[in-house]
Amino acid sequence: MALVLHAGKTNKNAFKALITAEYIGVEVKLVENFEMGVSNKTPEFLKMNPLGKVPVLETPDGPVFESNAIARYVARSKADNHLYGSTLIDYGHIEQWIDFASMEIDANIGKWFYPRRGFGNYLPPTEEAAIAALKRALGALNVHVTSNTYLVGHSVSLADIIMTCNLYLGFSQIMTKSFTSEFPHVERYFWTMVNQPNFKKILGEVKQAESVPPVPSKKPVAQPKETKPKAKDEPKKEAKKVVEKQPAKVEDAEEEEAPKPKPKNPLDLLPPSKMILDEWKRLYSNTKTNFRDVAIKGFWDMYDPEGYSLWFCEYKYNEENTVSFVTMNKVGGFLQRMDLARKYAFGKMLVIGAEPPFKVKGLWLFRGQEIPQFVIDECYDMELYEWKKVDISDEAQKERVNQMIEDCEPFEGEPLLDAKCFK
């Protein structure tokens, strides 16, 4: 008898059991017509999981909830398979990485992603802490997979399945290339896993998120859908009908809402510019010597003062910048949150001074003549800075632009503690 899994078709927690089933050759089928917020709130469902959460696995001996427990159950449902390792220490390590994937990776991706999707309150310091904790965890994972193809031993184990499903939510929804490139071995590990045939069968073609979902506008927090009372004589849903598995679509693995059409960014509607932002970013990145003559000259050759504008910024509360790494992290967080403007902006942020308090000053190039409204609305750091449009007819201001682009030191008479680039 097939095991029946209650969950929607795009739930990454359900994928853990489905991929496990592929590896050991047992049949796990998704229940038919599952509707998030409805099917999981019926009295029958609440008997299986009192929290009304998915996934739940129906077995001949009763239901099991919690996706890791379900995946373990499926993995153990066939004796002598390698998903659980072959020695006590392998078993210990597999459990270790399962907990790590859940508590250090998944929990922090969730704290970053869900508030941005309107589930729970969006609080910038909470987000910052989640991103910092996630980076710490990815850093540790990166070191481990530098010299290990799999988390434990020499083949895919349950730890790889659970880790990959958790990373899948991050990679497909919020961890853009610019975020993950700091962890190249995690990238390699993830892409290797999702391209294994048993993963691919369930996940389909995986695509990395191209942007971080914007901060929700200040509208009421989304509530879980209520269970609609059913008309007495309405025929009961055939809860146990099952459907064949289909590869997942890349969409929100949590609530499975219909995707809303993305409104066009007003900056895309501006008259075309002769300046190609990516060309400038490439020139900046590829110029290793003779920066003034190559990159700076190239910048002004390309610069289109009608299609773009330049802005100086200065942190309003420099006197608070008394600890070097806290100041640098603050700027790092700002650049992270600017991810949503990557198509429309380039920036340099300098942390200046030999002694605290450090000064934070920056230069930004934005598409259009104003600082884009969506950036002001969605990146709370903007209001922590004083902004002044660069007057390019003033040679002194132009020279200041040059010095900021090239990390000129000393800058305004002081050494640089750090220089970060947003590109």
Ligand SMILES: N[C@@H](CCC(=O)N[C@@H](CS)C(=O)NCC(=O)O)C(=O)O
């Ligand atoms: N720790 C649980 C998490 C389950 C969970 O949060 N499920 C979400 C969907 S991915 C859910 O059912 N939410 C509905 C609700 O909270 O009522 C697991 O791994 O199974």
